[in-house]
Amino acid sequence: MKPSSRIYVAGHRGLVGSAVHRALTAKGFTNLILRTRAELDLLDQAAVRRFFATEKPEIVVLAAAKVGGIHANASAPATFIYENLTIATHVIHTSYESGVKKLLNLGSSCIYPKLAPQPLREEHLLTGPLEETNRAYAIAKIAAIELCDHYRTQYGCDFISAMPTNLYGPHDNFDLMSSHVVPAMIRKLVEAKESGGPVTLWGTGKPRREFLYVDDMADAALHLLEHFSGPGPLNVGTGVDVTIKELAELIAKTVGYSGQIDWDTTKPDGTPRKLMDVSRLSSLGFQAKVGLEEGLARTVRWYLEQRSVKQR
Numbered sequence: 001m002k003p004s005s006r007i008y009v010a011g012h013r014g015l016v017g018s019a020v021h022r023a024l025t026a027k028g029f030t031n032l033i034l035r036t037r038a039e040l041d042l043l044d045q046a047a048v049r050r051f052f053a054t055e056k057p058e059i060v061v062l063a064a065a066k067v068g069g070i071h072a073n074a075s076a077p078a079t080f081i082y083e084n085l086t087i088a089t090h091v092i093h094t095s096y097e098s099g100v101k102k103l104l105n106l107g108s109s110c111i112y113p114k115l116a117p118q119p120l121r122e123e124h125l126l127t128g129p130l131e132e133t134n135r136a137y138a139i140a141k142i143a144a145i146e147l148c149d150h151y152r153t154q155y156g157c158d159f160i161s162a163m164p165t166n167l168y169g170p171h172d173n174f175d176l177m178s179s180h181v182v183p184a185m186i187r188k189l190v191e192a193k194e195s196g197g198p199v200t201l202w203g204t205g206k207p208r209r210e211f212l213y214v215d216d217m218a219d220a221a222l223h224l225l226e227h228f229s230g231p232g233p234l235n236v237g238t239g240v241d242v243t244i245k246e247l248a249e250l251i252a253k254t255v256g257y258s259g260q261i262d263w264d265t266t267k268p269d270g271t272p273r274k275l276m277d278v279s280r281l282s283s284l285g286f287q288a289k290v291g292l293e294e295g296l297a298r299t300v301r302w303y304l305e306q307r308s309v310k311q312r
């Protein structure tokens with residue numbers, strides 16, 4: 001990629017898209033194409049086509065998505081499958097139509113079967129049933145991978161797909177009704193510290209999860225745009241996991257909460273374990289740099305700063 005390349009970051013205000021935007025800016029890319037949802041509704045195919053015809057992006061990073069945690073996915077599965085399928089279809093097909101040179105499709109580790117062998121390898125895709133609580137979202141993300149692969153096969157498009165593990169960091173969603181585990185825990189534990197009371201977290205705390213700081217994901221995205229071309233998903237993660245209980249204890253330590261943590265075992269745990277095999281990514285010369293403790297500290301600082309600004 002050249003610093004002058006016309007790069008469209010779809011979803012530049014979200015967790016991943018904002019990190020990709022930061023990484024591109026830091027590396028001197030000056031010709032970035034950005035649109036908010038109010039400016040460009042990716043669910044509107046005609047609007048997407050007009051945008052591509054006018055702006056003529058050379059490179060596309062597809063980070064726009066309808067995302068959420070277990071509660072959000074279970075509450076609105078039709079919304080999750082429809083919006084994510086539609087966004088992927090419109091952006092990928094229009095990228096082909098307009099001659100985009102390279103497209104990076106970003107997905108999620110939830111594409112893998114619930115009981116797939118650990119660690120999760122790329123070839124485990126479509127080998128078993130999905131986790132029911134986010135099946136609608138996962139199917140949409142699998143379809144996006146298939147779109148990229150088949151446009152590569154039929155038309156020779158250089159469209160690639162990267163599947164990050166659980167991401168966290170600045171610009172995450174801290175709404176307790178729709179957030180993922182890290183921001184939800186940070187908010188709950190910060191508020192428990194301030195109130196002096198106990199805190200209740202979902203599940204048993206036993207499932208194991210892998211977490212990747214979002215700026216590492218952004219660096220991986222740029223690395224893949226430069227150094228990878230091929231079909232199928234490519235895992236992006238750290239190759240290290242912790243239990244949800246260990247994560248809670250680490251966040252409690254980070255925010256300075258020493259009170260009681262209760263576990264609501266009537267709530268679902270989700271997949272027992274999700275650990276990525278990142279050997280293919282490592283073979284391409286990339287490795288995550290930000291450890292979990294440092295990443296959580298940065299995220300807590302960002303959350304407290306943003307909350308302070310809103311309260312003024």
